Amino acid sequence: MKEWIPIPGTNKDTLIKVALEEFSLYGYKGVNISKLAQKANMTTGAVYHHFGSKSKLYEVIRTDMEQRLIDRMEGAASLFDKPEEAIKAALLTGLNFAIKGNICKLISEEAPYDKKDKIEEYISELTVENDLPIEVVLISSWRSILKGISSNQLTAEQGKNLIAWIFNKGE
Incomplete structure (x- = not known):
């Protein structure tokens, strides 16, 4: 404990x-x-x-919320064999958790302390098979969506649609 x-x-x-x-x-x-x-x-x-x-x-607050978020993202990603589907499911699940928990602002902002970003590390692990450092774009886009939702620039539905759009552009 x-x-x-x-x-x-x-x-x-x-x-x-x-x-x-x-x-x-x-x-x-x-x-x-x-x-x-x-x-x-x-x-x-x-x-x-x-x-x-x-x-x-x-x-303390941020670390706990990040771990809860990652736990959910891992669970969602584990349901898919294709990396793109796993990443998309992880990001959508993380977004849903952040919205329901009203922690979009908390998770979207840069932490004021020097520690590795566990969410960024997790997304990097999911994208390891890719030749491009796609995690840089994914994490910044995901955090921008969270920030947009927390500042009422985006609705939750628009945020989810943006994530889907990112993954559909490659098809």
Whole structure:
């Protein structure tokens, strides 16, 4: 069991739930720790006691959401033999999860800490058979779609249609 998983109902659990909501709505830069603590009915000291900093709290939230997203993407991709179909299914499943969880903004933004991007790594693994570094285009397009949805420039349906369009252009 991961050490940061909180016991339900504890202050740490409450902070994680409120932080997930805040970071998902406003992104890293848009979240104020004082306001986050106030929304959780706690002090800023409680946030720093449990997480040390805003960036570490964000990292806990982001890492958890990325892993949940990748788990779903892997499951969807495993259903297909053809790499193109597996990648398309993974991206669509990831998009659906991000939309349902309201984490499009969280997942689309660049992380404020230096760690490997696990989603990018996963998509790179799926595209390893390709002669071109197609993952560069896929990950940037996918994240742009997430960003467009989070800023209301795209609907969820338009995002899904864009992913389908990317894969249909090669036919």
